[in-house]
Amino acid sequence: MAKEVTKRSENYSQWYNDLVVKADLAEQSPVRGCMVIKPYGYAIWEKMQSVLDAAFKKTGVQNAYFPLFIPKSFFSREAEHVAGFAKECAVVTHHRLMNDPDGKGVVVDPEAKLEEELVVRPTSETIIWSTYKNWITSWRDLPILCNHWCNLVRWEMRTRHFHRTAEFLWQEGHTAHATAEEAAAKAEEMVNVYADFARNTMALPVIIGHKSPNERFAGALDTLTIEAMMQDGKALQAGTSHFLGQNFAKSFDVQYTNKEGRQEYVWATSWGVSTRLMGALIMAHGDDNGLVLPPAIAPIQVVMVPIYKTEEEHNAILDRMYGLKKALEAEGHSVKIDDRDTLRPGFKFAEWELKGVPVRFAMGPRDLANGTVEVARRDTLTKETVALEGIEKTIADLLDDIQKTIYQKAFDFRAANVEKCDDWNEFKEKIQTGKFLLCHWDGTAETEQKIKDETKATIRCIPVDSFVCEEEGVDIYSGKPSRQRVVFAISY
Known part of the structure; x- marks a missing residue:
């Protein structure tokens, strides 16, 4: 059966596509950009859900569910947020079909136009914060720690099973806090939950770090991420946790009365991982014979x-x-x-x-x-x-030994493909060979964008745990002073 799978060395992308289908994980659906997750693939996702859900609940998080449809006006309240998703939104405009008067099946009933269009959930911040306004009046109502297992729709133009599909499964946590410090601590706590899950359950070594301002989640003050290296040397963002500040609280007027009787806006976080983790599992561990599943995530051990x-x-x-x-x-x-x-x-x-x-x-x-x-x-x-x-x-x-061996193999592969780099010409050459390069950055969005335009490489994160990167130097591109190195890579 392995003969039906393209070898990684011949065509890595086709190898991945072959494995998804041949290993019975997923297949194409009749709907463009969507996939059918088959029972074996869904069993792996259920294992992921089970482990993560238990980990969330240990931190005090409870599950809830919020609507799939979001009034379009909600997106108008947070300009930066809507700008980040506007091009990917699917919109419901009518609520009824009718028989075609010409006898050609069914058509949209022109009399059934909605008074306000509904956006099919690309992410849930707006609908959740409109709800939290009803839940929060006093400091006694805080914190609110909710998680939401659901599907999303983001109208991707170039789709790939488990990486980018028009519809995908995920969880999104949304928390509300009385202080900035408490919210920031929650965002950090949850990215560490993700890192622990990646390392100990998925046997996937990840780097924890902050996203650069250019790469942050739309509407966030800070985004923490876990970044993983796939076997072709590309980076995959495996999970993110966002400190949202008071942006959404102000947009939806979510205030609470503090202990001194004053009105204050609530502080927020959101955090999520998706079925993209399935793609990471395949690409980080698979070989020319098929999938290699860590025992902790395998439906059949x-x-x-x-x-x-x-x-x-x-x-x-x-x-x-x-x-x-x-x-x-x-x-x-x-x-x-x-x-x-x-x-x-x-x-x-x-x-x-x-x-x-x-x-x-x-x-x-x-x-x-x-x-x-x-x-x-x-x-x-x-x-x-x-x-x-x-x-x-x-x-x-x-x-136990298999779990450790799979992790160590992935860790050793990453270690062999991470380098410090201080020369621009060397950077341009090495970044295309599939490496994570630790380079000085001057901290400006302009330099970051120019590097991306010339090489397709992005700042994956400003690491906080895996590499010591605080050191004086000069930017790899601009030559301006720099106080730290960051992780550059080409990503999925």
């Missing part, structure tokens, strides 16, 4: 394939496998027995390899007689025969 010739062998092996399955599931592992009798074992091996299942068992009559099983690990493509006695601990230790 262990797949078992029986090998037999007779019905008697079949029944005996299956009986043993169901016992193993029960024992491993009792330890919290997800296990599947592939007993399809229309496929050869070799085909099954290739299919589960393509789908990235971390561990594969194969058991034949000899294994059954010897009390052993052949164990193959997906990350290294190695196999060994192990004893069934104590298999629960063996598999627990193996899954």
